[in-house]
Amino acid sequence: MHPRHADIDVQTAAWAETFRIGSDDLRAKLVVQDIGTFSARILPEGKEEVVSLLADFVLWLFGVDDGHCEEGELGHRPGDLAGLLHRLIRVAQNPEAPMMTDDPLAAGLRDLRLRVDRYGTPGQTARWIDALREYFFSVVWEAAHRRAGTVPDLNDYTLMRLYDGATSVVLPMLEMGYGFELQPHERDRTAVRAAAEMASFIITWDNDIFSHHKERRSSGYYLNALRVLEEEGLSPEKALRTAIGQRDRVMCLYVRLAEQLSREGSPQLRQYVANLSSFIRGAQDWGISSVRYTTPDDPANLPPVFSDTPTDDRHEPLGIPAVDWWWDLVPAPARDLTAAPTAARTA
Numbered sequence: 425m426h427p428r429h430a431d432i433d434v435q436t437a438a439w440a441e442t443f444r445i446g447s448d449d450l451r452a453k454l455v456v457q458d459i460g461t462f463s464a465r466i467l468p469e470g471k472e473e474v475v476s477l478l479a480d481f482v483l484w485l486f487g488v489d490d491g492h493c494e495e496g497e498l499g500h501r502p503g504d505l506a507g508l509l510h511r512l513i514r515v516a517q518n519p520e521a522p523m524m525t526d527d528p529l530a531a532g533l534r535d536l537r538l539r540v541d542r543y544g545t546p547g548q549t550a551r552w553i554d555a556l557r558e559y560f561f562s563v564v565w566e567a568a569h570r571r572a573g574t575v576p577d578l579n580d581y582t583l584m585r586l587y588d589g590a591t592s593v594v595l596p597m598l599e600m601g602y603g604f605e606l607q608p609h610e611r612d613r614t615a616v617r618a619a620a621e622m623a624s625f626i627i628t629w630d631n632d633i634f635s636h637h638k639e640r641r642s643s644g645y646y647l648n649a650l651r652v653l654e655e656e657g658l659s660p661e662k663a664l665r666t667a668i669g670q671r672d673r674v675m676c677l678y679v680r681l682a683e684q685l686s687r688e689g690s691p692q693l694r695q696y697v698a699n700l701s702s703f704i705r706g707a708q709d710w711g712i713s714s715v716r717y718t719t720p721d722d723p724a725n726l727p728p729v730f731s732d733t734p735t736d737d738r739h740e741p742l743g744i745p746a747v748d749w750w751w752d753l754v755p756a757p758a759r760d761l762t763a764a765p766t767a768a769r770t771a
């Protein structure tokens with residue numbers, strides 16, 4: 425965790441008040457959810473100003489995701505939501521445009537954009553805005569399901585979840601945090617993009633597992649991997665075991681791919697992969713500890729520690745067409761030569 429986590433957490437609460445992010449009720453909840461600490465876990469050795477920037481940005485994202493999508497009226501009106509989100513993109517692109525001048529989220533976004541300019545390159549700023557657009561696009565899809573009361577199938581859900589957890593929009597800030605720029609020819613390599621997608625999958629599947637208690641009890645529509653699996657006919661217990669097995673299998677693949685990329689890549693790529701790993705771990709540590717998901721009055725029965733043994737370590741695609749190609753990128757692990765004579769012959 426970044427050593428300045430406590431101060432950063434206090435500053436983020438103050439930032440939310442200054443810009444009046446979310447309704448008074450929502451803001452009162454967000455400011456005690458350790459969002460500054462979350463950012464300090466994601467960037468343990470990052471530049472303090474960027475840790476603070478990421479913390480404010482994550483709080484802002486919850487202002488959108490909780491305030492407009494999951495708890496607000498627009499979450500049931502995908503067309504109107506798309507309009508609002510397009511206007512916000514314009515504010516991020518051209519903060520000087522006299523638009524949404526009375527809107528607190530727009531004012532907060534203008535401030536974030538100024539700080540992104542200070543710590544990022546023009547290319548990183550552009551990517552941050554593009555990633556914001558892909559996050560917005562996915563929450564509009566989610567809103568269409570919310571309005572219809574439908575649950576997407578596992579393939580559609582996986583595709584949506586690679587973006588609607590807002591994980592990809594954090595990635596440019598990881599580079600800013602450590603003051604480097606991954607060059608496009610490396611970042612856009614299929615294997616490097618796959619590593620980032622795997623990190624998104626793991627972070628959002630973990631979130632779906634940790635936030636299920638909170639989400640299931642919400643009065644309205646909710647969507648997470650457990651609900652998708654239950655909708656496909658699994659019992660709640662089997663859905664939980666399946667989701668954990670899926671994230672473990674992707675985690676095993678991610679670990680192998682991360683090693684491969686770190687071995688063959690530039691120093692910047694090594695740093696990027698290390699950042700993805702810190703993001704995964706930071707999201708886990710925050711997810712099991714924040715009062716967002718569990719409180720003494722309303723415990724979510726989350727694990728206090730993590731296992732280092734996967735429940736499922738098979739090097740085998742999950743049967744989700746949108747991501748099954750991930751397994752083509754990494755050779756299967758060498759078999760244990762002592763396990764069985766057949767294994768020894770084929771190894």
Ligand code: 3E9
Nearest residue numbers: 482485486489588589590591627628631635
């Ligand atoms: C997460 O999904 C929604 C994002 C907008 C939250 C902002 C967080 C990040 C950008 C960092 C990634 C961290 C994650 C995914 C926790 P969801 O299920 O709506 O989050 P919730 O907290 O309500 O379970």
Ligand code: MG
Nearest residue numbers: 489493494588
């Ligand atoms: Mg959400």
Ligand code: MG
Nearest residue numbers: 489490494635
């Ligand atoms: Mg949510």
Ligand code: MG
Nearest residue numbers: 631632635639
């Ligand atoms: Mg969740």
